[in-house]
Amino acid sequence: MAVGVSANRLELLQIADAVAREKNIDKEIVIEAIEEAIQKGAKARYGAHHDIRAKIDHKTGELALTRHVTIVADDWQPEDELEEFNDSAMVRLTDASKRDPEAEVGKEYVEHLPPFEFGRVQTQMARQVVTGKVREAERANQYEEFKDRVGEIVNGTVKRVEYGNTIVDLGRGEGIMRRNDSIPREVFNIGDRIRTYIYDVRPEAKGPQVMLSRSHPGFMAKLFAQEVPEVYDGVIEIRAAARDAGSRAKMAVLSNDSSIDPVGACVGMRGSRVQAVVAELQGEKIDIIQWNNDEPTFIVNALAPAEVSKVVLDEEADRVEVVVPDEQLSLAIGRRGQNVRLASQLTGWQIDIITESQDSERRQREFTERTALFQEALDVDEVIAQLLVTEGFATVEDLAFVEAYEISEIEGFDEDTAEELQARARDFLDRKAAELDAKRTELGVEDGVLEVPGVTLAMAVALGEGGVKTVEDLADLATDEIRGGFEVRGGERVKVPGVLESFNLAQEDAELLILQARVAAGWIDASELPQPEPEPEYEEEFAEGEYDADAVFGDAGDATDGDAEASEEAADEPENA
Incomplete structure (x- = not known):
């Protein structure tokens, strides 16, 4: 025209x-x-x-x-x-x-x-x-409209379905719900009304992308906020949630009012409140558990309905070992590992589950091995070696460098006995060190390698056996060459051992070892080494357990795809491993 x-x-x-x-x-x-x-x-x-x-x-x-x-x-x-x-x-x-x-x-x-x-x-x-x-x-209008609405539930109409992705008309814009953000076996047709959760808004070249989800843990949390007035008002906080969408979910709640039971309030009279959420989530079963600032107690709660005998935390590795009765193993693991997986996502700990019999066998095996070690190293009889193990000594180093009174206070021991045992322990360690140093020299490992911070005699020997004999050799390694890794050979993924794989170094420790070697070799300056983080100064409200719920349901929530059931239903339906 x-x-x-x-x-x-x-x-x-x-x-x-x-x-x-x-x-x-x-x-x-x-x-x-x-x-x-x-x-x-x-x-x-x-x-x-x-x-x-x-x-x-x-x-x-x-x-x-x-x-x-x-x-x-x-x-x-x-x-x-x-x-x-x-x-x-x-x-x-x-x-x-x-x-x-x-x-x-x-x-x-x-x-x-x-x-x-x-x-x-x-x-x-x-x-x-x-x-x-x-x-x-x-x-620009659409981005401004939705950028501040991340974390909200929105109503829309299904506009079209493309390759499993659902395009939703939100009135003043449209959003996309990808296949993995929808609840499995849930099918939508054009024109269907739908409730979804906005978990991200991205300003892309082709226009802002409003990312929608019905499998996000935050969607379940917001549904409870709509159904439970105490959650909406902030009297009850949803501290964490994990979902296996369409199957099962776990949710940790905390009440700021001692007169209100957070679990009971979320379940509702005869389960009316939780059932409304379950209906929206296509029958997803939800375990509602009590949040606890004490990590072991919270982990025990998270593994419900299984009973837990013992919890051992490894804070450095963010792992926890949970011991359960033999007959509770299948319930603790859950169908296809679902229960322990959701508990791990909920608590943020890597959870390893073993039975009481396995724990007993392992402790007996460790007891026998440590007894034999002390007998050989200290040249003592079995009774004394067993007594040392029983008192908590695990290695010869523990015995050699502990305060003497900790040994003399053992029943039947005196100061002379403590001095003699420590002298024998140190002699044993000196002999072992001399043997390792001789082997290191025989392998041709330079003295400079030992001067690199973090390298022990045992490591130097292992490096020599792996062909790493100079500081420059060590500095030229990659972390996978130290810790071990995988590579593709002939179309197959093959495990490649690392020179220090037996020492179980963490990724950060292996990286620091390489950087220290590069400093020693003169390749980089010491100022380029990572600086240790200062000790966190915990504010009073965090000490009292007042955590930010947004931190729980933010980006980290994407990793907790999951599923659930009301806690009172969980005990009624035992799972099989």
Whole structure:
């Protein structure tokens, strides 16, 4: 459609107003887009090298089309390589002064241009400009609309389904729910009403992406906030949640009012509240457990309905070993490992489950091995060795460097006995060290390797056996070469051992060892070593257990895909491993 700029001067304002209302954007943006389109059309008619500007009066619709020429200095130079002097839009000061005594750098000469008719090409160009500007404004509006709504439940209508991904019309925009963000076996048809959870809004080139989910733990938490007034009011806090979407979930709750039972409030009278959430989650069973600031107690609660005999924490590795009665093993693990997996996600600990009989066998085996070690190292009889193990000594180093009174206080021992045992322990360690040092020398490992912080004699021997004999050799290693890893050979994934794999170094320790070697080799400066983090200063409210629920249901929540059941139902339905 050809558009004449000499047409009814109110026509452009009417068009801008209609587009703004339809697209729900600012009218000023549409007018600016039309101005830009007219400018491009005018440049196509008069020449792209001209500085032509279009201005529409926002009240009268009057169009002013002008050409501008700017005075520049005689020694004007372009700011970049692509720019050059344009004699259609610029005039040097000397030339301008010949015609205008008042000429000065920066002054503009404005020439009004007559109206013209848009041709077919110019009309198409104008349409593209306006459409592009309007689309950009729509995208900006949609991002502004949803960027602060992350963590909310929204209602929408299924617009279309593409390759398992569901596009949802949210009214003032649309969102996408990917296949893995939906509840398994849940099928939607075009036009279906749907409730979803906004877990991310991404400003991408093709427009803002509103990411929706029905499997996110936060979706379940928000549903409880809608069904349980105490949660909505903040009297009850949902501290953590983990889901195996469509199957089972676990949720930890805490009451800020000692007179309110958080689990009972979430379950409701005869399970009415939890059943409303279960219905929305397609029958997903939900275990509601009591949050506890004491980590072992919380872990025991999280493994419900299984009973726990003992919990042993390894805080450095973020692992916990849980001992359960033999008959409770299948219940603790759950169907396909579901119960322990959800408990691990809920607590943030890696949970290893063993039975009481396995724990007893392991302790007996360790007792026997340590007894034999002390008998050999200290040249004592079995009774004394067993007594040392019973008192908690696990290695010869423990015995050699402990305070003497800790040995002499053992029943039947005295100070002389303690001194003798420690002397024998130190002699044994000296002999072992001498043997290791001799082997290191035999393998050709330089003394400098031992001077690298973190390298022990045993490590030096292992390095020598792996062909690492100089500080430079050690500095040139990668972490996988130290800890071991996998590589693909002939299309198969093959395990490749590391030179220090038997020492079970953590990733961070292996990286630090390599960096220390590079400092010793002179490759890097010591200032490049990672600095130890300062001890955290816990605020009073955290000491009292007041944690931020957003930290629980934020990005980390994506890792806790899961499923659930009301705690009172959990005990009624035992699972099989």
